[in-house]
Amino acid sequence: xxxxxxxxxxxxxxLVVNGHTLFREALRGLLEVGGFDVVGETADGxxxxxxxxxxxxxxILLDMAVLQGNAIEILxxxxxxxxxxxxxxxxxxxxxREDVLRALKLGAYGVIQQExxxxxxFNSIRSxxxxxxxxxxxxxxxxxxxxxxxxxxxxxxxxxxFGLTQRELEIITLVVAGYSNPDxxxxxxxxxxxxxxxxxxxxxxxxxxxxxxxxxFAVNRRLIAEVL
Numbered sequence: 001x002x003x004x005x006x007x008x009x010x011x012x013x014x015l016v017v018n019g020h021t022l023f024r025e026a027l028r029g030l031l032e033v034g035g036f037d038v039v040g041e042t043a044d045g046x047x048x049x050x051x052x053x054x055x056x057x058x059x060i061l062l063d064m065a066v067l068q069g070n071a072i073e074i075l076x077x078x079x080x081x082x083x084x085x086x087x088x089x090x091x092x093x094x095x096x097r098e099d100v101l102r103a104l105k106l107g108a109y110g111v112i113q114q115e116x117x118x119x120x121x122f123n124s125i126r127s128x129x130x131x132x133x134x135x136x137x138x139x140x141x142x143x144x145x146x147x148x149x150x151x152x153x154x155x156x157x158x159x160x161x162f163g164l165t166q167r168e169l170e171i172i173t174l175v176v177a178g179y180s181n182p183d184x185x186x187x188x189x190x191x192x193x194x195x196x197x198x199x200x201x202x203x204x205x206x207x208x209x210x211x212x213x214x215x216x217f218a219v220n221r222r223l224i225a226e227v228l
Contacts, residue, residue, distance in 0.1 A: 012129050015057035016041040034122045045070040049081050057085040064089045075106040086128045105219050110134030133213045162205050171198050173224050176215045
């Protein structure tokens with residue numbers, strides 16, 4: 001009888017973008033111990049797109065503090081080149097909140113600070129690889145406030161993206177604008193339970209698990225409806 005061998009999943013391929021050689025080497029060693037495959041590392045922002053494409057990176061660990069304004073340009077280039085790798089931003093407390101928000105709107109999937117533990121780093125990479133957003137708890141309140149200050153864009157979209165109904169798109173727009181469930185219920189003259197049902201449905205359809213993830217998902221994919 002033939003013996004069936006269990007196929008182990010391929011390790012997540014990570015591209016490290018950081019300006020400090022010693023830090024990159026230390027990070028490579030740490031990630032490899034954690035079971036990740038570091039397929040490349042660079043201090044040159046101009047080579048990120050080419051390296052990501054050549055090495056088939058799944059996740060790009062992009063040091064926003066070192067690259068500063070270049071990180072935003074790199075995100076634009078990755079988006080324009082339609083590179084499938086997901087970007088996880090490595091930041092410090094000195095990075096401006098507005099820059100982080102801009103990066104998330106340009107397609108970054110997560111933010112983790114350099115002060116995080118190695119286990120938090122591993123978890124953030126796995127979460128981003130799974131298509132989830134990772135935002136450190138210390139950043140959540142600031143990002144929510146920043147999203148609340150974003151004015152909903154009255155932009156016509158393709159009908160029902162991700163299978164979302166018009167009402168669900170309208171509710172997502174109000175979530176991005178910072179409305180609470182009771183506010184949404186009052187705005188549309190519906191019950192609080194109906195609002196909760198709609199939000200739960202949007203979670204299922206978009207694959208997110210909380211309101212912040214839903215807001216970031218909506219901003220990144222322009223899921224903003226015209227709310228009368």
